[in-house]
Each structure stands twice: as structure tokens, then as C-alpha cells.
Amino acid sequence: MKLVGLLLVLLPGWALAGSQGSSAEVDAVYPMARALYVDLHEHPELSGHETRTAAMVAAALRKLGYEVTEHVGGTGVVAVLRNGPGKTILLRTELDALPVQERTGLPYASHVRTKDDAGSDVYVGHMCGHDLHMSALVATADIMAHTRDSWHGTLVLIGQPAEETIGGASGMVKAGLFTRFPRPDVLLALHVGNELPAGKVGVIPGFYNANADSVRITIFGRGGHGAMPQTAVDPIVIAARTILALQTIVSREVPPGAVAVITVGYVHAGTKNNIIPDQAQLGLTVRTRDPAVREQVLRAITRVANAEAAAGAAPRAPLIEHYESADAVYNDPALAARMRETLTAAFGGSNVVDEPPITASEDFSVFVEQGIPGFYLALGGADPVRYAEARHGGPPLPSNHSPLFAPDLDPALHAAIKAEVAMLRALLSTT
Numbered sequence: 001m002k003l004v005g006l007l008l009v010l011l012p013g014w015a016l017a018g019s020q021g022s023s024a025e026v027d028a029v030y031p032m033a034r035a036l037y038v039d040l041h042e043h044p045e046l047s048g049h050e051t052r053t054a055a056m057v058a059a060a061l062r063k064l065g066y067e068v069t070e071h072v073g074g075t076g077v078v079a080v081l082r083n084g085p086g087k088t089i090l091l092r093t094e095l096d097a098l099p100v101q102e103r104t105g106l107p108y109a110s111h112v113r114t115k116d117d118a119g120s121d122v123y124v125g126h127m128c129g130h131d132l133h134m135s136a137l138v139a140t141a142d143i144m145a146h147t148r149d150s151w152h153g154t155l156v157l158i159g160q161p162a163e164e165t166i167g168g169a170s171g172m173v174k175a176g177l178f179t180r181f182p183r184p185d186v187l188l189a190l191h192v193g194n195e196l197p198a199g200k201v202g203v204i205p206g207f208y209n210a211n212a213d214s215v216r217i218t219i220f221g222r223g224g225h226g227a228m229p230q231t232a233v234d235p236i237v238i239a240a241r242t243i244l245a246l247q248t249i250v251s252r253e254v255p256p257g258a259v260a261v262i263t264v265g266y267v268h269a270g271t272k273n274n275i276i277p278d279q280a281q282l283g284l285t286v287r288t289r290d291p292a293v294r295e296q297v298l299r300a301i302t303r304v305a306n307a308e309a310a311a312g313a314a315p316r317a318p319l320i321e322h323y324e325s326a327d328a329v330y331n332d333p334a335l336a337a338r339m340r341e342t343l344t345a346a347f348g349g350s351n352v353v354d355e356p357p358i359t360a361s362e363d364f365s366v367f368v369e370q371g372i373p374g375f376y377l378a379l380g381g382a383d384p385v386r387y388a389e390a391r392h393g394g395p396p397l398p399s400n401h402s403p404l405f406a407p408d409l410d411p412a413l414h415a416a417i418k419a420e421v422a423m424l425r426a427l428l429s430t431t
Contacts, residue, residue: 025143026417033139033413036060038108040131044097044124046116047162050075053095053134057159060138064145066157069181073171077159078181081145086153089427090184090372091140091420092364093133094163097126103403128400129192129381132407134159136190136416143421151428154182166212166326169366178370186335186427187367187374190416194397195355196380197387198411201343201419202355205336207328208376210259210287211294212361214324217242217282217305220316226274235280236269238312242282242305243267249300260297261287261359287359289328298322326363332373339375339423346422347415360400375423379416381407 036056045053054075062068066079075095101123102110112124141157158177162168178184196202219239224232243264254260262284269280284301288294302320309318343352355378368374382390382397390397398404407413 029139029142033135037135044126047096047165050095073175075161076172079157081155083148084152087185088154088182090156090187092158092189093137094130095159095161100125100127104406127405139417140420153428166324166363169363190377190379192379192381192407194382197382197384198380198408200351200380202378203340204355205333207357210359211328212326213286215284216321218319219280223278224276232276239280242308245304258293259289327365329365335373335375342426381412383408
């Protein structure tokens with residue numbers, strides 16, 4: 001059966017609904033969810049270009065009876081299902097993939113190549129788990145649409161573009177997400193990762209992750225022949241010194257115990273081995289949690305970049321651009337406590353664990369900052385055997401964004417659907 005046809009099949013088993021997502025009803029939608037996952041995994045799209053992805057999600061939700069609006073803040077999708085009076089709850093998934101060449105060896109691995117916004121030829125892969133998030137949301141939407149006697153209120157589902165470039169959430173807000181559509185009382189989302197084994201979920205009250213700031217540094221030199229460096233000013237050498245000096249900001253300027261990460265994710269310079277180029281560019285991601293530390297680190301980056309350029313006799317000061325940012329996601333503590341109880345009832349106490357905040361970042365915080373309490377769930381994705389081996393000195397598990405990242409699909413996707421249904425029913429309870 002083609003995927004489009006499979007997405008349109010309404011599967012049986014809805015009379016089995018309870019206060020949490022039962023295994024039987026999750027099993028009923030699982031074949032559709034898994035087929036959707038495989039298709040999305042094979043056909044990833046970059047941030048801001050999720051046209052096929054958004055169309056598939058929109059079509060599946062529309063067939064289930066949701067009021068669907070497309071192109072909200074770019075390729076964003078908003079789906080609304082009204083089921084009488086009650087609370088309004090929003091569940092969000094991301095749509096985009098990463099410019100990463102997949103090396104998992106999976107039979108449905110991505111081989112997609114495309115041009116990025118800068119015109120560079122890049123591979124594309126769902127190496128962060130957004131394909132699992134989308135598949136879970138569609139399956140959850142299916143269950144909720146067919147078990148309306150188990151809840152009441154309004155359910156808002158959104159497919160958000162451009163999470164990886166931390167701009168999609170603000171784009172949807174600016175496009176009227178909370179004015180054109182029912183304003184939610186609570187926001188929900190989840191993210192899969194290898195921090196926990198598949199089948200377990202993690203609860204992090206308060207700050208879930210970190211602030212994110214993207215910084216681009218362009219270092220200017222004077223080009224020349226590689227065999228005659230004395231006639232040039234080599235921006236690559238200045239860039240190398242700058243990279244090393246940046247690492248001392250965290251180790252020597254940030255108080256011990258404070259959260260701060262500076263990573264140089266790319267270096268772009270030169271065209272040939274015997275040509276000294278005119279410039280070199282560094283791409284940084286900066287992660288912090290405390291506002292004062294955030295300001296301190298960003299100031300220090302500027303100071304170090306300027307000083308290294310001056311020390312290298314650069315003909316002009318570097319261009320330092322702070323072009324993307326997102327605040328840390330905050331989990332409302334009271335809501336987190338309530339969701340912990342709900343998830344414990346659904347999964348059992350041993351499968352719901354308290355987790356520490358992480359240093360990854362994302363723009364779900366933009367929604368929370370509109371004055372709406374939110375809860376962001378950590379979903380286990382690691383193969384339990386490999387997870388246990390890694391904990392006892394075995395090979396480390398790949399993190400999200402690694403070309404080797406792939407969740408243990410069946411238990412992780414089952415758990416994602418079960419968790420979403422349980423949380424939605426608890427918040428849209430008929431009692």
C-alpha cells in the first residue's frame with residue numbers, strides 16, 4: 001500500500017480508550033506511524049524548506065477531521081480539533097532536518113542532497129529525531145480524534161518549521177499562532193535522545209535546557225601566495241589562534257559550576273592549498289543558562305576575536321554577527337509535577353525518571369514566553385542493551401546531530417505516542 005493510502009486508513013480499536021493511552025490503541029495506529037516515520041526519514045528537508053513534510057502532516061490531520069491551516073509562518077501547520085467546552089491544549093512537533101550526511105546504515109537511511117540557503121551542496125538527514133516526533137503526533141491525533149468520549153476541550157496540534165535554525169517558533173507567533181487560532185492554556189512537546197533507554201521518559205522541572213546564541217566571525221586578512229606568507233596576512237592562522245583562545249573563556253572566565261559552552265561548528269576559508277585567502281569565517285554556537293553569564297560570554301567572544309585579529313596584524317577588525325538566539329525552555333514546576341504523576345500511571349514508576357537540565361537548546365521557549373505554561377518531555381531513544389553497555393565503559397552512544405544517531409524506533413515511537421495521549425487526556429479530562 002502506498003504511504004498516502006496508508007495514512008488515510010482509520011484503524012480500529014478505539015473503544016479501548018482509557019485515562020492513559022492503552023497499549024492496544026497505540027498498537028492499532030502503530031503501523032501507520034511507523035510507515036510515516038520511514039517515509040519522512042527517507043525524505044528529509046532543511047529548515048524553512050519543509051514543503052513536502054508539511055503537506056504530508058497537514059493531509060494526515062485533515063483526513064482525521066482536524067481544521068487544518070497551512071503556511072503559518074512559512075511552512076508551519078496548525079490543526080484544531082474542537083470537542084466541546086474545556087481547556088485548550090497545544091502539542092507541537094518540529095518539521096525540519098539537518099545538513100548532515102547520515103551514516104547509520106539503516107535500510108531507509110536518507111541519501112538526500114540539496115542546496116542550502118548559502119548555495120552549498122549538502123546532504124540532509126533527520127539526525128535529531130524530528131521524524132519520530134511528527135509520526136508520534138499524527139498517531140496521537142488519530143487516537144484523540146477517535147476517542148472523543150475520553151476528553152473534552154480543544155486540541156491544537158502544530159508542525160513547526162525551522163527549529164534547527166531557532167527561527168520557526170517566532171515566525172509562527174508573528175503569523176498569528178496565538179491570535180488566529182485558539183490560545184492554549186498549556187503547551188506540550190517532547191524530544192527523543194540517547195540520554196535514556198527507549199521505553200523510559202524523563203521529567204525536568206524548571207529549566208529544561210540552555211540559552212542558545214549563534215555567532216558568526218569573519219576574520220579579514222590579505223591574500224597571497226602560500227609559498228610567500230611574508231607578503232600576506234593569513235586569516236587562517238588568526239582563525240586558528242582565535243579558536244583556541246575562545247576555549248579559555250569558559251575555562252578561565254566563567255565561574256566553576258556555571259553552565260557555558262562555546263563550540264566552533266565550522267571553519268570556512270580558502271580555495272586551494274597554495275593560496276592564502278583574504279578571509280576566514282568561524283561559526284559558533286554558545287550555550288548558557290544564567291543571563292549574566294550569557295552577556296559575559298558574548299562580550300568575551302567579541303574581545304577575543306578583536307584582540308587576535310589585532311595581534312595577527314589583520315588589515316581590519318573582524319565582523320562579528322550575532323544572528324540567531326533562543327532562550328532556555330522553562331518547564332512550569334507545577335505542570336511538570338502533574339505530568340510526572342500522569343506518566344507514572346501510564347508507564348510505571350521505574351520508567352519515569354528525574355533528569356538534570358541539558359545544554360542543548362531550541363525555540364519552544366518562544367511559545368512559553370507568550371505567558372503560557374509549558375512542559376517539555378525527555379523521551380528515551382537508546383537501545384537498552386547498548387545504553388547499559390555504554391554506562392559500563394562500552395562504546396559511547398551517538399548524540400543527536402551525529403551522523404550515526406538513530407533511535408531504537410519501535411519502543412521509542414510506541415512510548416512517544418503513549419506519553420502524548422496520556423498527557424493530553426489528563427489535561428483534557430472529562431472528570
